[in-house]
Amino acid sequence: MDWYLHVLKNYVGFKGRARRKEFWMFTLVNFILICVLSLIDKMLGWERAGGEGILTTIYGVLVFLPWWAVLFRRLHDTDRSAWWLLLVLIPVLGWLIILLFNCQRGTEGENRFGPDPLLKG
Secondary structure, eight states, rough: OOHHHHHHTTTOSSOOOOOOHHHHHHHHHHHHHHHHHHHHHHTTTTTTSOOOHHHHHHHHHHHHHHHHHHHHHHHHHOOOOOGGGGGGGSSTTTHHHHHHHHOOOOOOBBBTTBBBBHHHO
């Protein structure tokens, strides 16, 4: 939960680097919260025709910027520009490439985006 809160505190921090643990812990907590909110939406009958409920939609809007920012910083950790995110416009293949980048170990030591987050703690 600390990693999740860390990302939320850095709400619009698009500069710097994010280690794998920060990104994946944020993603895990996000997934769990979306599942819980989706169940609550279903139980309260708040689902819309598209299948997404009111609470899930509100939560998605609130965490969009922190999620985007941590994704930028994660790519920076692998010494890639955030322009690589344009790959998500390519269905399936682009998503798989971004997933692969997010699974890779960050560059050791300082890179053009800042100091190594592993050395900071």
